[in-house]
Amino acid sequence: MSHLLSIKDLEVTFRTAEGTGYAVTDVSADLKPHQITTILGESGSGKSVLGSAIVQLLAPNASAKGSIRFQDRELTTLSAKEMDRIRGTEIGWVAQNPQSALNSVFQIGTLIAEGPIHHKYITKNEKPTFVRKILTSLRLPEKLDKQYSFELSGGMAQRVLIASGSGMVPPLLILDEPTKGLDDNNVAAVKRIIEDLAARGSTPLVITHDVDLAEELADEIWIFYGSQLVEQAPKEAFFKQPLHPYSKGLIDATPKRGLVPIPGESPAFNTRPVRCTYYPRCPAALEICRNQACPTVTLDNRRVKCLRY
Amino acid sequence: MKKISTKASIYFLIAVIAIIIVINIFAPLIAPYDPTATQMTLRNELPSSVHWFGTDGLGRDVLSRVIYGGRGSLFISFFATCLSMLIGIFIGGLAGWYDNWVDHSLQVLMSLFQSLPGLSISIAVVGVLGPSNYSILIALTLTGWSGVARIVRSQVREIKHKQYIESARTYLPSVFYLLFHHVLSALWPTLAVLTAQRMGRMMLSISALSFIGVGLQPPTPDWGVMIQDAKTYVIQQPWALIAPAVMICIAAFCLTRLGERLRDYRDAQMRTMENM
Numbered sequence: 119m120s121h122l123l124s125i126k127d128l129e130v131t132f133r134t135a136e137g138t139g140y141a142v143t144d145v146s147a148d149l150k151p152h153q154i155t156t157i158l159g160e161s162g163s164g165k166s167v168l169g170s171a172i173v174q175l176l177a178p179n180a181s182a183k184g185s186i187r188f189q190d191r192e193l194t195t196l197s198a199k200e201m202d203r204i205r206g207t208e209i210g211w212v213a214q215n216p217q218s219a220l221n222s223v224f225q226i227g228t229l230i231a232e233g234p235i236h237h238k239y240i241t242k243n244e245k246p247t248f249v250r251k252i253l254t255s256l257r258l259p260e261k262l263d264k265q266y267s268f269e270l271s272g273g274m275a276q277r278v279l280i281a282s283g284s285g286m287v288p289p290l291l292i293l294d295e296p297t298k299g300l301d302d303n304n305v306a307a308v309k310r311i312i313e314d315l316a317a318r319g320s321t322p323l324v325i326t327h328d329v330d331l332a333e334e335l336a337d338e339i340w341i342f343y344g345s346q347l348v349e350q351a352p353k354e355a356f357f358k359q360p361l362h363p364y365s366k367g368l369i370d371a372t373p374k375r376g377l378v379p380i381p382g383e384s385p386a387f388n389t390r391p392v393r394c395t396y397y398p399r400c401p402a403a404l405e406i407c408r409n410q411a412c413p414t415v416t417l418d419n420r421r422v423k424c425l426r427y
Numbered sequence: 428m429k430k431i432s433t434k435a436s437i438y439f440l441i442a443v444i445a446i447i448i449v450i451n452i453f454a455p456l457i458a459p460y461d462p463t464a465t466q467m468t469l470r471n472e473l474p475s476s477v478h479w480f481g482t483d484g485l486g487r488d489v490l491s492r493v494i495y496g497g498r499g500s501l502f503i504s505f506f507a508t509c510l511s512m513l514i515g516i517f518i519g520g521l522a523g524w525y526d527n528w529v530d531h532s533l534q535v536l537m538s539l540f541q542s543l544p545g546l547s548i549s550i551a552v553v554g555v556l557g558p559s560n561y562s563i564l565i566a567l568t569l570t571g572w573s574g575v576a577r578i579v580r581s582q583v584r585e586i587k588h589k590q591y592i593e594s595a596r597t598y599l600p601s602v603f604y605l606l607f608h609h610v611l612s613a614l615w616p617t618l619a620v621l622t623a624q625r626m627g628r629m630m631l632s633i634s635a636l637s638f639i640g641v642g643l644q645p646p647t648p649d650w651g652v653m654i655q656d657a658k659t660y661v662i663q664q665p666w667a668l669i670a671p672a673v674m675i676c677i678a679a680f681c682l683t684r685l686g687e688r689l690r691d692y693r694d695a696q697m698r699t700m701e702n703m
Contacts, residue, residue, distance in 0.1 A: 173597055175593070175596060178526050202602075203600060205597055205600070206597065206598030206600065210597070210598065211594075211597035211598070213590060213597065218590040219590045219594035221613075223612045223613070232595075233598035233599055236599055236601055236604060237598075283594075283597065285598075
């Protein structure tokens with residue numbers, strides 16, 4: 119088995135007062151181990167929901183259909199107890215907004231060690247050594263363990279949050295917007311940490327909307343648009359020749375490549391999309407795109423969801 | 428007139444409550460007379476330099492009885508508050524955390540207990556179990572926990588959606604630990620407010636029960652019992668009634684007021700934190 123995670127025909131919907139919202143539709147993907155995969159997409163494209171679906175922590179009004187296989191186990195059918203055991207030990211999660219994702223009434227050392235202690239990964243006596251080791255490996259001062267999250271800068275808080283989520287070196291580590299709101303130095307530090315974790319055996323799955331970060335960090339890139347996974351490709355190939363028209367638009371919209379905006383607005387998700395969700399904005403749309411369902415095509419080592427291929 | 432700051436009044440109220448508690452704990456050292464010793468020749472004496480608040484219908488020293496009089500109600504109200512807080516936190520916490528049948532059934536339970544008329548149920552419980560400290564404790568806990576549970580439930584429902592809880596959920600295997608450690612840690616200010624208010628109310632309930640004769644029993648020197656005893660001779664010796672009544676008022680007022688002031692203080696702190 120060469121895939122760490124296999125997602126098949128995943129669909130996540132939300133029941134709301136206005137009706138059903140489709141956050142993730144028709145997503146199939148395979149995650150290769152020991153490399154960094156980045157999910158790129160704009161806000162509301164469904165990339166974070168995909169992450170929550172993988173750790174089985176969707177909001178109570180959400181429901182998921184399809185299959186998520188992780189190391190030969192079907193996560194969608196596991197009991198809550200089994201999922202509790204997997205979360206943190208085998209699938210790690212690093213939430214966004216570190217300042218509000220760290221409990222401000224507990225010391226940093228407690229936040230870093232409580233997960234490993236409760237999973238019996240370390241004993242209570244090993245806590246000081248463990249915390250010191252983690253802090254050093256994240257290039258943070260050791261005395262931080264007695265401090266509280268509100269005493270930290272944004273960059274430090276982000277690193278502490280990564281520490282609390284990755285302490286047990288989970289084989290799969292999902293990071294939700296790990297560089298949001300950080301300055302260049304801290305982005306570089308976080309990047310180094312993610313690379314370290316990959317080298318230590320984790321497979322980071324980085325959710326971001328930062329194209330530059332993806333270009334520097336990723337081995338594999340997944341593009342999310344309008345609840346669908348429109349393209350999956352190795353980084354070099356992707357940036358040399360993006361296949362999906364949205365990928366092209368996304369790359370051209372970055373500052374260093376001309377800052378060309380994509381016309382139109384993100385789609386609303388109150389109906390199940392039948393055709394390509396990018397169709398209304400697509401500069402390369404064909405006549406058949408209007409009313410034909412859009413399959414995912416495999417080309418060499420990449421996949422693209424577009425009728426042009 | 429200068430407005431007294433919230434913090435200053437909190438300190439003041441705590442000081443008054445502390446003084447009352449200390450007086451009651453060290454009552455044997457402070458009280459000038461034995462609170463149960465009767466002197467049939469000195470019945471219903473008006474206040475004098477020998478008996479500051481006079482004597483009651485059985486010639487017992489009112490001051491000494493007042494000094495002893497808070498022991499029972501303070502003690503029982505403290506334990507009844509603790510017990511109903513514990514039950515309320517546990518049940519309210521579970522109900523707030525879960526969105527499924529657990530919440531529904533616990534809510535039914537809470538509504539059931541909250542719809543019971545407190546005093547009547549207390550009387551019934553004490554009536555069945557017989558008047559003793561334990562039955563008062565049970566009666567007050569039985570009628571007190573549901574209000575706590577309701578407040579805890581609504582708070583937990585709010586806190587569980589905070590990002591730090593959802594983040595901790597991704598690496599903690601035990602929902603119990605998450606709920607009663609992480610969620611509860613955010614609840615301490617509310618719990619402090621609740622404890623003070625509840626204890627004030629419990630004191631009043633105990634006095635009421637003692638007054639109608641199903642609470643603490645004579646000859647125990649208790650403020651509620653004293654009022655009951657003194658009401659027969661209220662025209663001849665009003666001080667035997669006024670003194671314990673004033674003490675009940677001060678104790679209950681300080682406790683409930685402390686709760687309110689703590690709430691004001693908490694709300695102000697929350698506002699500054701949100702504006703940060």
